[in-house]
Amino acid sequence: MAAQVAGARAHRSPRATSPKRPRIGIVKLASCDGCQLTLLDLEDELLAISQRVDIVEFAEATSRRSAGPFDVLFVEGSVSTPEQAEEIARLRAVSQILVTIGACATAGGIQAIRNWFDHDDIRAAVYPQPGYVESLAQARPVADFVAVDAELRGCPISPGQLREFLVALTTGRRPQLPDEAVCIECKRRGVVCVAVAQGIACLGPVTRTGCGAICPAYGRGCYGCFGPREAANTTSLATWLGDRRSAADVGRLFAGFTAWSPPFRSVIDAGGGPPGPVGRRSANPASPEATDA
């Protein structure tokens, strides 16, 4: 993941270099489109936003198309095919600021689970005619291919963080995208810690905040969709969780939307890799809600 670059260049507002509205593109690689749609969720301010930025490429919302150049390009999805690897290099070359959005673009996404398995086995398991499918052996985050200037995490991204990023862009200030644990948000909200009070496995302490602690607020453990926070001590958390669970089950807790991020990957590897359609399968699968009560 492009760890701390978030915002490092983003505060150089395009407005500072050009009096015109910044040209914005929103594109996707291997992904479900949910993150792009978050922009449409900013309903109340969508019109105002579109008056301040010039959205020249956004296939989900407009038939207007552009191949660039872009002042700011939001990229959703992981790089999963040779075609996408070429495309992202081309997009980087025509974008002043490149922002990855969502777990797929920033961490590889759920499809990166395949990275642990034999490519041909996986293709054969999913497609009746794998010969028609051209894909890379691994689904990887955009930052593995090109330089990334900022990232918005989550599956999907948070509308609040997207708005904050856009406001920072239009006003020329630095976006406030905290890199601390979900726990801070839980405690500010007054949510009772599900890990301590109910023994629910929760990745909140090692996961970056920004979601508003949605899952713990509904009595679930955090499953890490925002990916690792700075100084994510997954080793210590995995050791604690492993007191009452097998290493494979602990690994499985981390094998979600951001599994391929290095701090999570190391725990999954220690548990023998993620469960999958082919190869090893966990004998006694534990859902993330499994408690040690």
Add this chain to the structure above:
Amino acid sequence: MPGRWFLPRAEMDRLFGALAADGRRIIGPTIADGAVVYDELRGPQDLPMGRTAQTAPGRYRLSETGASRAFDYGVALTAWKRFTHPPLVPLTRSRRDGDLVTIEPVIEAPPKLAFVGVRGCELAALRIQERAMRAGPAGDPDHVARRDASLVVAVECAQAMSTCFCTSMGTGPEVGDGADLVLAELDEGYVVTVGSPAGGAIVEPLALRPALPSEIDRAGEQVAAVRASMGDPVPADGLPERLRAALDHPRWAEVADRCLACANCTLVCPTCFCTSVGVASDLDGIEGTTERRWDSCFSLGFGRVAGDANFRPKVADRYRQWLTHKFSTWWDQFGSSGCVGCGRCIAWCPVGIDVREELAAIAPATAPVGPIPWPASPAGGRAPEARPIVAPARHVTATLQSTEPETADTVTLRLATNDAALLAARPGQFVMVELPAFAAPPISISRIRPDGLDLTIRSAGAATAAMTGLQPGAQIALRGPLGRGWPIEAASCQDIVIVAGGIGLAPLRPLLDAVLADRPRFGAVRLYLGARSPRDRLFVAEINALAGRADLEVAEIVDRAGPEWLGRVGIVTQLFDQATWDGSRVTAFVCGPERMMRATAATLERLGVDSAATWLTLERNMACGVGTCGHCQLGPFFVCRDGPVFSVAELGTAFGREGL
């Protein structure tokens, strides 16, 4: 002997009624999502009747007691600070109309609350946190107002949790002074002790019967049994000194291997008060708001300063900051321990780190008390002129008269104001500078004029970039002046040495102005200036003019010369190579990058300058400016309040120590 009364269990609703009749919302223990929390109660039926909690490191479980008591659960997850120091507090609303800037404080009338179920340790915590928030002469008005609007109904503990250690911290289990009412729960009801006139006014209309001696005795035996069951798990005698001597203990790194730096311990702690300021705005940056949020010394951002440097990058640094602050430097700052022994940080740590074990390993009772690395009480050694004189919410708008480009990225803003407090600023003080929609950075004042102030600002981030780009006529908001300035009085009759590195000359210029304005009062005046390159020199015309004066010496050096530079090349300490002056007569004033200040301080010491006469100004992540947000802490100091000007002697080994 205060009156003691008896409230039958079935009549608890009468007490609730009396509190409500006093216009108060009742906050107390209730069950939510598997834990006791403090929240608004509709009546006694919301109390956690017949429930208790089992706590252990990293673990909390509720269970049935089979009895009908309501207060058998230890302490709730939430500390009362949720109500006296809420997680989110709006601070300001700001607006920019063209050049005009307005910033108004958001002042909310505090709700009138009754806290029912405050334990002995929690009462101590309320007092300790209040002392921290009142410590500056300005204090935190929001906290003070909320605390003043609350009434405390304390309840004696009838059992200890396994994580409790109030006996060691001297805060319980007996409820100490300061509660308005104190209840001791028996099976059949409550012994009620009146602790204040306000508490007396609540119970008087209830016409309770006096408590029987047997009831009072049983209540006393109950809490005595709690004390006996707890023992003394954390011997506190000499603990602050033992911890100070253990700053390099290998255990810090070991605990960091387990610590998640998730901040839970600090957020459940009833005394931790650290916050950060968040900024929000509309899409055009015309209307902005700021709010204060709970933050923690365990988050990386908490130690971040301008230019993305960080003074507490490692988790071991952050754990050490928390533990030493709680148990050691809190004494220096506020005259008490910062820990009350409630045990929340133990139970609610997701990986069960037990502060009692860590203290026993890092600062065992048998450990020697080491040399004191800094003066025991910074408050004691502080000059009286150090105090900030304005309330933190007070913003003054100043108008930009002109701008003077200094270097490629640095501009001096000449601001006009007739605000008496700003015009009375002292050399070395700083102001918080705010534009709507931007975070406010602290900026040192670079000249104090009869009609305004100069601020010399380097464009290092978004806010400073916006400020350096302002045009004459634009307004900007200032909060201050803040902090302790240069002790010019102490330098009277002394030789003066001023050493500046780069933009470090900015806070020294008002000092130089003051010295030159009263030149006969001082001995020799020597100015040593370093810069990265000739193009990075500040105030070039002024310095060139000064160099021509007979009554002061100016020496300059640059790291990297260009073809136009005929002067010396090297680092600023090389300017002292040929110094022949008598260091014992010198008072030195130093500002520059931290590494440069350390090297300069060492050189000055070799030249015989007393470390108590070597003054420097520190740049830390100052946010509130009055010592209540916690960001700028350095050992026992709040840099914004106790500094930013310190003598090398005052800082002791805190100066230049990594990770502090």
